[in-house]
Amino acid sequence: MMNVKICLIGKGIVGSSLLQLLNEKKQLFKQKFNLKITVNSIFESDGALIKDKGIDLKEILDVSDDFRNLPYWRRDVKAIDLISELDIDICIETTPTNPKTGEPGLSHIIEALNNHIDVISSNKGPFYLEYKKIKNLAEQNNCFVKYEATVASCVPSLSIKEDLIGNEILSIKAILNGTSNFILSRMTAEGVDFPLALKEAQELGYAESDPTLDIDGYDAAGKLVILANELLGWSKNIKDVKVEGISKITPHAIELVKPDGFVIKPLAIAENNELSVEPRLIDKNSPLNISGNLNVVELETKYAGPIILMGRGAGGFEAASAIINDLIDITRKKGYSP
């Protein structure tokens, strides 16, 4: 049985959900994939849990937020300083991102790859800013770098590439930001104006207290860059995306196009070598007309027309399950797992 040693950076919603799934799936890993997953380090912004022989995940889950009282908690140590020293096979990056710099995730990923450690990330910033650099570095160092959770969470929008290997993806239309989609759905269904729909989204926990990145289209733009680079083989970054948010949309605009069978949706589009995120009029019978806070990805393919993926684009367990998929994929490609 192969023992795979993991370092987790960021024990927030996604990181904690991942620890729970890793604990739950212990038997499955063993029986089906011939794997023992050992988490030997968990970094937070103010320190880390480090245990060379492996952290007891059940213990971590039991103590919940009190993990800093555990004897192997080391205050003030930083992931960036210890990645090279620890014995790690795969580094899992789940910190929040600075949208301008991609930090701290970008440095973590680069440091891991420089030390020949495979990387899995749910953190998209580093990829929409420095996609090429990361991919090149991974290739140079013979490492895997996977990031399924960065786009539409558990919806397999990136890994589908392998399943369409005999086809060719020509263009992409998608809804990649659940918050904007929720807001426009409410405005369409109830005729409420933008500020009210936003407030509703915040109260339901679908929007952050600072929702700027969601409603101005920047979040979707980042995901679109990753999607297009991965599926269409482009090398763009977020500065290449023409971005228009949804805050100027009024209930009147929505009402005006209703009789023509149109709805307004926050679309992310990759076609003709261009990327854009903007509200568009779409046919109300289009498969892209999904409501609520769902995500949808429509791939226009050469030999099979449109192929559509839809599902929940956010959530701790959703993202964590995508990370597990990436993990299994890496171990299979390395020949550890059947």
Added chain:
Amino acid sequence: MINLEVKIPDTPGSLIELIRPISKYGGNIYGILHFHDRKLKNMIPVNISFELSEEIQEVSLQNIKKELKEKNIQIENISYGIEKKLITIILTGHVFDTDVMDTIKRLASKNINVLELQAKFTKLEEVSNVKLRIEFPEEMDKKELTNELRKICEEKKLFLITS
């Protein structure tokens, strides 16, 4: 759009003979023009325009031609008319204050024609929402069209939503 120029005898029922094969092979007839003033040897020139959906166009047109020939209806000319494309857009902002006639005329100068305009107002000083149905030439692609629209919208600070 397909335009057929034919000559048919000036006898009752001959027009039906012309129309029948076109309908039979899926043609959607838009218009028929008779040129009685150009009647010659009891034959009247007729122009008939119709549309065939792209998938069936080639086969249907062959069948139509064959059947007309069998009926002794001579085809003088076939032309494929310029088709216009349609799009619906929404403008939000001070659409009227920024001289909507100027907007329409500037688009028309690029062969982009506004066919229909519908507006919703709140208060006079607030933004209005205007829906335009626009016709643009077949040879213009959607990107060119949106570039033209965008130029005007940027200048007049209008928010544009296209399909």
